[in-house]
Amino acid sequence: MTDLKGSARARTADAKRQRLMRAAAEVVHRQGAERTTIADIARVAEVPVGNVYYYFKTKDELVAAALSEHARQLELLTGSLDELADPRERLKGLIKAWVSQRDLAARYGCPTGTLAAELDKRDDGGLDVEAGRVIRLLLTWVERQFSELGQPEPDGLALTLVGAYQGMSLLANALRDPAVMEREGARLLAWLDSLDAA
Amino acid sequence: MTDLKGSARARTADAKRQRLMRAAAEVVHRQGAERTTIADIARVAEVPVGNVYYYFKTKDELVAAALSEHARQLELLTGSLDELADPRERLKGLIKAWVSQRDLAARYGCPTGTLAAELDKRDDGGLDVEAGRVIRLLLTWVERQFSELGQPEPDGLALTLVGAYQGMSLLANALRDPAVMEREGARLLAWLDSLDAA
DNA sequence: GTCTATAAAAAGATAGAC
DNA sequence: GTCTATCTTTTTATAGAC
Numbered sequence: 489m490t491d492l493k494g495s496a497r498a499r500t501a502d503a504k505r506q507r508l509m510r511a512a513a514e515v516v517h518r519q520g521a522e523r524t525t526i527a528d529i530a531r532v533a534e535v536p537v538g539n540v541y542y543y544f545k546t547k548d549e550l551v552a553a554a555l556s557e558h559a560r561q562l563e564l565l566t567g568s569l570d571e572l573a574d575p576r577e578r579l580k581g582l583i584k585a586w587v588s589q590r591d592l593a594a595r596y597g598c599p600t601g602t603l604a605a606e607l608d609k610r611d612d613g614g615l616d617v618e619a620g621r622v623i624r625l626l627l628t629w630v631e632r633q634f635s636e637l638g639q640p641e642p643d644g645l646a647l648t649l650v651g652a653y654q655g656m657s658l659l660a661n662a663l664r665d666p667a668v669m670e671r672e673g674a675r676l677l678a679w680l681d682s683l684d685a686a
Numbered sequence: 687m688t689d690l691k692g693s694a695r696a697r698t699a700d701a702k703r704q705r706l707m708r709a710a711a712e713v714v715h716r717q718g719a720e721r722t723t724i725a726d727i728a729r730v731a732e733v734p735v736g737n738v739y740y741y742f743k744t745k746d747e748l749v750a751a752a753l754s755e756h757a758r759q760l761e762l763l764t765g766s767l768d769e770l771a772d773p774r775e776r777l778k779g780l781i782k783a784w785v786s787q788r789d790l791a792a793r794y795g796c797p798t799g800t801l802a803a804e805l806d807k808r809d810d811g812g813l814d815v816e817a818g819r820v821i822r823l824l825l826t827w828v829e830r831q832f833s834e835l836g837q838p839e840p841d842g843l844a845l846t847l848v849g850a851y852q853g854m855s856l857l858a859n860a861l862r863d864p865a866v867m868e869r870e871g872a873r874l875l876a877w878l879d880s881l882d883a884a
Numbered sequence: 885g886t887c888t889a890t891a892a893a894a895a896g897a898t899a900g901a902c
Numbered sequence: 903g904t905c906t907a908t909c910t911t912t913t914t915a916t917a918g919a920c
Contacts, residue, residue: 497741499885520807522720525913529717536887541915566740595806600774602803604860605795609718644869648850651870659845662821671842672849699903723895735906736898745896 505543512550517599521551521606529619551607558600559622566629576634576680579649582630583676586653590660590669598657600626626650629644639683645676652676704743705731706822710748711755715797719804721750749805749813756798757820764827773834773877776848781874784851788858788867796855798824824848837881848872 511533515524526547530537544550565585569578586593604619627646634642639670652672660668695719714724724745728735765784767776784791794813795798802817825844832840850870858866 503885518722519808520804522718523807526915527913538887538889539885542885545915547914595805597803601806601856601860605800605803605856606718608723608795608859608862609716620860620862623857628858630825633920643721644873647854647866647870648873651850651853651866652846653705654856655849655851656845658799658803658852658856659821659825659849661806662799663819664806664818668849669847672845675842675846702903724897725895735903736907737903739905741895741906743897 494679503678504533504535505647508540508543508550509553509557510533512554513561513590513599516554516603517596518561521554521603522683527552548615551603552618554621555603555615555618558603559606559625561598563623567625575633576683579630579633579680580677583680584659584671587669590640590666590673592665593657593669594660595667598654601654602661623650630666636659638685649676697837699741702731702737704732706733706738706741706748707751707755710752714752714801716795717800719752721859724748740838744807746813749801750816753798753801753813753816756801757823760798760820760824764809764824765770771833774883777828777831777878778875781851781871781878785867785871786872788864791855791867792858792862792864795859796852797852799852799855821848835881836883846873 502647510530512524512528515528515532519528527537528542530540532539540550544553565582569581569585572578572581600622604623607616607619610616613622623638627643627650630649631642631646634645639645653676656672657669660666709727712720713726713730717726724738725735726746728738731738738748743752763780769781770776770779772863784788798817798820802814802821807815807819808814815880825841825848829840829844832843837843854870856868858864868876
């Protein structure tokens with residue numbers, strides 16, 4: 489492919505690719521990777537079905553795109569939380585962000601967690617590993633905050649916090665009850681407040 | 687259908703039905719409901735593909751069977767834990783049972799949790815609701831133990847404990863690391879010990 | 885780069901002989 | 903009740919005109 493940076497064609501092509509990525513992330517979150525068809529994604533992205541293959545050669549490439557879209561959203565969130573001076577406040581901001589998404593979580597679960605669980609059923613070391621990487625991204629960021637807080641075993645605390653989030657999302661989803669997110673979110677906030685400062 | 691109770695035909699038929707249920711539970715846990723084909727289940731149950739439809743009219747009936755097989759396993763476990771006199775010991779026994787399944791959890795996640803998450807992507811109030819019921823079965827049993835322990839808000843504690851289990855299973859699975867189950871399991875045991883008695 | 889039509893494959897479900 | 907062969911539908915993917 490020749491260099492098309494800056495040309496109108498490249499701009500619209502990139503825009504279309506981006507629309508497909510975002511549609512993939514949204515539809516895969518709602519329907520799951522297996523139940524989502526190329527046609528579903530194409531419809532939401534407002535791209536003709538046949539044209540999808542110009543941007544993504546296989547369905548798995550679209551699922552991978554959904555995964556990196558989730559990673560992007562996560563980095564956007566942690567990036568904005570990094571503005572806060574106090575690591576404890578950063579963690580509390582993360583929890584508040586989770587709770588604010590309670591209705592979506594109660595209906596479809598955590599976007600990354602449910603996708604990871606689905607992809608982990610495969611035995612080809614491909615997308616499942618990629619999903620693990622996104623989860624690790626979150627774990628690593630949380631671990632850093634605990635570390636800055638001067639906590640011993642920041643990695644263990646990160647497992648506990650992220651695990652609690654995944655667990656409450658799954659339960660809220662299975663019970664179809666957003667209140668689970670509020671209740672457990674409040675408990676996590678209190679827990680963070682109870683931790684000693686460095 | 688005429689009454690065949692006790693006849694050799696009924697016995698082998700029931701046995702076959704049971705083999706199919708167990709095979710469904712096992713294969714659906716490993717591959718997920720969507721990726722599992724009737725042929726996959728038939729192969730494991732050692733039943734010819736065409737014959738499966740004599741016992742289960744649709745694939746969804748097989749998934750429902752897998753779900754109730756998981757419910758049966760759960761009741762088997764809680765039933766044996768009920769033999770213990772101390773509710774705290776019952777809860778600790780539950781956690782030890784979870785940790786003892788760490789390798790399976792690290793490879794395929796919690797059988798019920800991952801299935802519930804997958805079924806919750808559907809919008810027909812059918813199997814997803816059924817999955818919620820199985821999760822609630824566990825929540826209710828755990829809540830009763832906390833209640834007998836004299837804890838205030840036993841339902842909140844049940845959400846926390848079951849949520850922690852679902853979360854650690856998902857993380858162990860995503861990271862492909864059974865050690866996550868040991869680490870979080872130990873934390874939960876210590877937490878239970880730290881709770882005041884009635 | 886875009887889009888329609890269609891090929892190819894997979895999987896659920898059924899018909900009907902035994 | 904059992905099993906084979908096959909029908910039908912769905913979905914991924916491609917061919918080829920524009």
